[in-house]
Amino acid sequence: MKEKAKILDEEGINRAIMRIAHEIIEKNKGSAGLCVVGIRNRGVYIAQRIAACIKQIEGMDVLTGALDITLYRDDLALASGQPLVRKTEIDFDINAKNLVLVDDVLYTGRTIRAALDALIDFGRPKSIQLAVLVDRGHRELPIRADFVGKNIPTSNKESVEVRLQEVDGIDEVAIVEKLGGDSSPCGAQNDV
Amino acid sequence: MSILIKGGRVIDPENKIDAILDVLIENNKISKVAKNINSSADTVIDASNKIVAPGIVDMHVHLREPGREDKETVATATLAAAKGGVTTVLAMPNTQPAMDCPESVRLLQEIIRKDAKVNVLICGTITKGRLGQELSDIAALKKSGVYAISDDGCSVDSDELMLEALKKAKQAGLLTICHAEDKKLSGKGVINLGFNSTRLGLRGISNESEYKRVRRDIELAKNSAAAVHIAHVSCRESVEIIAKAKKTGVQVTCETAPHYFTLTEDALLGYDTNMKMNPPLRSKEDLIAIKQGLKDGSIDAIASDHAPHTENEKDIEFERAEFGVVGLETELSVSITELINKQVLDWPGLITRFCLNPARILGLDRGRLTAGSFADVVIISDQQSWIVDKPALVSKSKNSPFLGSCLKGLVDYTICNGIIAYQR
Amino acid sequence: MGWTKKDLLGLEYLTPEEIELILDTAESFKEVSTREIKKVPALRGKTAVNLFYEPSTRTRVSFEVAAKRLSADVINIATETSSVRKGETLIDTGKNIQALKADIIIMRHNYSGAANMLARALDISVVNAGDGWHEHPTQALLDIFTLKEKLGKIKGLNVAIVGDIAHSRVARSNIWGLTKLGANVTLCAPEMLLPVGIELTGAKTSSNIDEVLKKADAVNVLRMQFERDEGTAFPEQLDYFKKFGITEERLAKAKKDIVVMHPGPINRGIEMSSEVADGKNSVILEQVTNGIAVRMAVLFLISQAREAKK
Numbered sequence: 001m002k003e004k005a006k007i008l009d010e011e012g013i014n015r016a017i018m019r020i021a022h023e024i025i026e027k028n029k030g031s032a033g034l035c036v037v038g039i040r041n042r043g044v045y046i047a048q049r050i051a052a053c054i055k056q057i058e059g060m061d062v063l064t065g066a067l068d069i070t071l072y073r074d075d076l077a078l079a080s081g082q083p084l085v086r087k088t089e090i091d092f093d094i095n096a097k098n099l100v101l102v103d104d105v106l107y108t109g110r111t112i113r114a115a116l117d118a119l120i121d122f123g124r125p126k127s128i129q130l131a132v133l134v135d136r137g138h139r140e141l142p143i144r145a146d147f148v149g150k151n152i153p154t155s156n157k158e159s160v161e162v163r164l165q166e167v168d169g170i171d172e173v174a175i176v177e178k179l180g181g182d183s184s185p186c187g188a189q190n191d192v
Numbered sequence: 193m194s195i196l197i198k199g200g201r202v203i204d205p206e207n208k209i210d211a212i213l214d215v216l217i218e219n220n221k222i223s224k225v226a227k228n229i230n231s232s233a234d235t236v237i238d239a240s241n242k243i244v245a246p247g248i249v250d251m252h253v254h255l256r257e258p259g260r261e262d263k264e265t266v267a268t269a270t271l272a273a274a275k276g277g278v279t280t281v282l283a284m285p286n287t288q289p290a291m292d293c294p295e296s297v298r299l300l301q302e303i304i305r306k307d308a309k310v311n312v313l314i315c316g317t318i319t320k321g322r323l324g325q326e327l328s329d330i331a332a333l334k335k336s337g338v339y340a341i342s343d344d345g346c347s348v349d350s351d352e353l354m355l356e357a358l359k360k361a362k363q364a365g366l367l368t369i370c371h372a373e374d375k376k377l378s379g380k381g382v383i384n385l386g387f388n389s390t391r392l393g394l395r396g397i398s399n400e401s402e403y404k405r406v407r408r409d410i411e412l413a414k415n416s417a418a419a420v421h422i423a424h425v426s427c428r429e430s431v432e433i434i435a436k437a438k439k440t441g442v443q444v445t446c447e448t449a450p451h452y453f454t455l456t457e458d459a460l461l462g463y464d465t466n467m468k469m470n471p472p473l474r475s476k477e478d479l480i481a482i483k484q485g486l487k488d489g490s491i492d493a494i495a496s497d498h499a500p501h502t503e504n505e506k507d508i509e510f511e512r513a514e515f516g517v518v519g520l521e522t523e524l525s526v527s528i529t530e531l532i533n534k535q536v537l538d539w540p541g542l543i544t545r546f547c548l549n550p551a552r553i554l555g556l557d558r559g560r561l562t563a564g565s566f567a568d569v570v571i572i573s574d575q576q577s578w579i580v581d582k583p584a585l586v587s588k589s590k591n592s593p594f595l596g597s598c599l600k601g602l603v604d605y606t607i608c609n610g611i612i613a614y615q616r
Numbered sequence: 617m618g619w620t621k622k623d624l625l626g627l628e629y630l631t632p633e634e635i636e637l638i639l640d641t642a643e644s645f646k647e648v649s650t651r652e653i654k655k656v657p658a659l660r661g662k663t664a665v666n667l668f669y670e671p672s673t674r675t676r677v678s679f680e681v682a683a684k685r686l687s688a689d690v691i692n693i694a695t696e697t698s699s700v701r702k703g704e705t706l707i708d709t710g711k712n713i714q715a716l717k718a719d720i721i722i723m724r725h726n727y728s729g730a731a732n733m734l735a736r737a738l739d740i741s742v743v744n745a746g747d748g749w750h751e752h753p754t755q756a757l758l759d760i761f762t763l764k765e766k767l768g769k770i771k772g773l774n775v776a777i778v779g780d781i782a783h784s785r786v787a788r789s790n791i792w793g794l795t796k797l798g799a800n801v802t803l804c805a806p807e808m809l810l811p812v813g814i815e816l817t818g819a820k821t822s823s824n825i826d827e828v829l830k831k832a833d834a835v836n837v838l839r840m841q842f843e844r845d846e847g848t849a850f851p852e853q854l855d856y857f858k859k860f861g862i863t864e865e866r867l868a869k870a871k872k873d874i875v876v877m878h879p880g881p882i883n884r885g886i887e888m889s890s891e892v893a894d895g896k897n898s899v900i901l902e903q904v905t906n907g908i909a910v911r912m913a914v915l916f917l918i919s920q921a922r923e924a925k926k
Binding site: 068070071072076083084085086087088089117118121122123 | 643647
Binding site for chain 2: 628705706707725727728729730732733736747748749750751785788811812813814816817
C-alpha cells in the first residue's frame with residue numbers, strides 16, 4: 001500500500017461528524033425515537049461519536065448499538081480471506097425507531113445490503129437512514145447515503161483508509177494505492 | 193542346468209565366507225564357491241557390486257490357502273516370497289481347515305506341488321482346530337511331513353496340555369513354535385498399552401501378556417527337555433527372559449519381525465490399520481531391546497509374520513480391523529535399511545538371522561552355500577532404493593506398514609533349488 | 617490467524633490459538649440465540665448430515681439447532697434404519713453422503729478413531745461428535761467456554777475432572793483443551809479408572825476427592841457408566857458415590873464459588889447428588905445453551921475453511 005493523499009485530519013473528521021449530527025437532528029426533527037447503529041469495526045466508533053454530538057446538541061442520550069454483518073455477507077462463499085465473526089450488540093428494541101446506520105466508507109454498497117438484512121432480523125424500524133464518513137463512489141447496488149461526511153472520487157485501484165483514535169491511535173482519512181492493482185471490489189479494503 | 197554367478201560379494205556365515213567369489217550351481221545343488229570359476233554354465237550372471245547370499249528361510253508366513261484365497265494363495269505368496277529373496281517359507285497352520293490332521297496337510301501339499309514357486313514347509317497345529325482343548329495327533333502330523341507345530345495366533349493356555357504337547361513333539365522330533373500371548377491379559381486390546389493407547393482411546397495390550405507366556409513356555413521347555421521357538425518377540429522383557437534361559441541351557445530359540453525393530457507405537461497415532469498387528473508395535477525402549485537382542489544373538493531369527501488381509505478387512509474402524517501385516521516383499525529391504533545401514537548388524541550377521549539360523553532351527557539343509565547343499569541363492573543390489581507402494585507389491589493383499597517408505601536393497605535374482613524363481 | 621482445518625477431530629490436534637478462535641467466535645454467536653429471529657444466513661444452502669452410530673439426543677439436537685440457526689439444511693441419519701444395518705462400511709456410507717453433495721458430516725461413533733478414518737477418506741468436512749473413548753471436542757469446547765464465561769479466564773485455573781477417566785472421551789478432550797490453555801487439571805478417580813500414562817498430558821491425578829475439591833475453581837463431573845465395558849473392573853455404585861460423589865457436604869468444604877459442570881445426562885445420586893445438580897454452583901443448563909454457540913462457531917469456521925480452499 002502506498003499512501004497517495006491525506007483527505008481529512010482530526011479536525012476535518014470532527015467537523016464532518018458534527019455536521020452529520022446536525023443533519024440527522026434536522027431531518028428527524030429532534031432526537032426522540034432515534035437510535036444509531038454502527039457497522040463493525042470502525043462504523044461503531046463513528047456512531048458513538050455521532051451519538052455524543054447529538055447529545056451535546058440536544059442534551060439527550062441516544063441509543064447506540066454495534067452490528068457485525070459477517071454472517072450476512074454475500075461473498076462469504078468467495079475466497080476473500082477468512083472473516084472474523086465479531087459480536088453484534090444491539091441491546092434495545094429497534095421496532096418503530098428511526099435507525100441511523102453508520103459506516104466509515106461507502107463503496108460498492110454490499111456491506112449496507114448485508115446490514116439491512118441483519119437489521120430486519122432484529123425488528124421493523126420506522127425508518128433506516130445511512131450515514132457514512134466517506135462516500136467513494138463505485139456503487140454496485142441501488143444504495144445511497146442520507147448523510148455523507150465527505151465525497152471522495154477514487155479509482156478502483158485506490159483504497160480509502162479511515163483511521164480512528166479508538167482503533168488506530170490517530171484520526172485521519174487517506175487515499176492509498178493498492179499494490180498489484182487489484183481492481184476487484186471484493187478484494188477491497190473497505191465496504192465489501 | 194547350471195548357473196554361474198560371477199564376481200559378487202558372497203556372504204555365507206556357515207562357511208565363514210565374506211569375499212568376492214563366484215558361485216557355481218549344478219543340478220539344483222551348490223557345486224562350488226571359489227575365485228574365478230571358469231566353467232561354461234548354461235546361465236552366467238554378473239553379480240559384481242552385488243551381494244550373493246543364501247536364500248532367506250522365513251519361519252513365519254501365512255499363506256491363507258486353503259480357506260482364504262481372497263487374501264492370499266500359495267501361488268501369490270510364493271511369488272511375493274521370491275520377489276523378497278525368500279526361498280523357503282514355513283506355512284502357519286491357521287488355515288481353513290487348520291493343519292491339525294494328515295488329511296489337511298495332504299490337501300495343502302497338493303496345492304504346493306502345483307503352485308509354489310519357492311519351498312513351502314508346513315507347520316501343523318498343536319491342538320485340534322487350534323482351540324487349545326485337545327492335542328492334535330502330533331506323531332501322525334510328523335509322519336505326514338510337517339516341520340514344526342504351532343497354534344499360531346493362539347497360545348495353549350493349559351500348562352498341562354502344553355507340557356504334554358512338548359513331550360509328544362520331542363518324541364516325534366518336531367519343533368514347537370509358541371505364540372506367546374496370555375489372552376486373559378491382552379483381552380480385547382488392539383495396540384500397545386501405554387500413553388498412546390490412552391490418548392487414542394483404544395484398549396491396550398501389555399508387555400506382560402507376552403513375556404509372562406514366554407516365561408511359562410520356557411519353563412515347560414525346561415521341564416520337558418523339548419525345543420521351543422518363540423514366535424514374533426516384540427518386547428524387551430521377552431528378550432531378557434529368552435537370553436537368560438539360553439544361558440542356562442534351555443533349548444529355546446526365537447524370532448522377531450522387521451516391524452518390531454523399525455516402527456514404534458507412535459505409528460498408530462493416525463489410527464492406521466496397516467500398523468495394527470499382534471503383538472502390537474511397542475515402545476521405543478522395546479524397539480531398542482529388540483535391536484540389541486538381534487545384535488547380541490539373543491534373537492536368533494528374523495521372520496516376516498506375513499499376514500495378508502483384504503482391504504475390506506483393513507479399511508474399517510480400527511478396532512474392527514484384522515491384526516496383521518504383509519512382509520515377504522519388504523523384510524529384506526527393511527532389514528538392510530534398518531540393521532545394516534544403521535550398523536546394528538553386518539552382512540554376515542544379517543544373513544545368519546535370515547538364513548542360517550532359521551534353517552538350523554528347522555533342521556534344513558539350506559541357509560548356506562556349502563557344496564552339495566540345495567541351491568537357494570539370492571542376489572541383492574544393496575544400494576538400490578525403492579519406494580514401497582501398492583502396485584509394487586505382488587502379494588494379493590497390500591496391508592504393508594511400510595507403504596510410502598523408501599527402502600534400500602532390491603533383489604535381482606532369487607534362485608530356488610537351482611532354478612531362477614524371480615528375476616528383476 | 618484464521619481457521620484452516622477441514623475437520624474437527626479432537627482438541628489434541630488443535631493449537632491454543634485455534635481453540636481460542638473457536639471460543640471467541642462462539643462468543644459472537646451466542647447473541648444470535650437471544651434474538652427474536654434466532655437465525656443468520658451464514659450457512660444458507662449448506663447441508664449438514666448428522667450421522668449417529670450411537671444413540672445421543674442431546675449432542676445430536678444441539679448440532680441440529682446450531683446448524684439450523686446458521687440456515688444450513690440438516691439431515692439426520694439414524695443408523696438403526698439405514699443401510700449401515702445392511703453391512704455398509706463406514707467409508708462407503710461417508711462416500712455416499714459426499715455424493716449427495718452434503719458439506720459437513722457430524723458423526724458420533726462407538727469406535728475410537730472412526731472420525732479420523734472418515735475424515736481421511738472424504739473431501740467434505742467431518743466434525744467429531746464423539747468417537748469411542750477418544751475425543752468429544754465440542755463437548756470440551758462448550759465446557760471450556762462456560763468456564764471462561766463464569767470465571768473470566770482459563771489460564772491458571774484449577775480444574776478437577778472427576779469420574780471414569782479411562783472410558784471417557786469427554787475427559788480426554790477436556791484434558792487437552794484445558795492444559796493447552798494453561799489450566800491446572802487434576803483427574804480424580806478410583807485407581808482402576810485412571811488410564812495408563814494419562815499424566816503425560818500434563819494433568820495430575822488423585823484419588824482423594826476432598827483434597828482435590830479444596831483447591832478447585834471448577835469441577836467437571838463425568839457421567840458414570842457402570843455397564844459399558846465388560847472385562848473392566850468397576851467400583852460398586854454406592855461405594856463410588858460415597859467416595860467420589862459430589863454432594864453438598866463435600867462442596868461445603870470447597871471454594872464458595874466453585875463451578876460445577878456435567879456433560880449430561882446426569883445420574884442423580886451416582887456421580888452427583890440432586891441438590892448439587894440443581895444448586896447454585898451448577899452451570900449444567902448454561903452448558904447446554906453454550907453448546908449451541910460453540911457448535912455454531914465450529915460449523916461456521918469449518919465451512920469457511922472449506923470455502924477458502926475451493
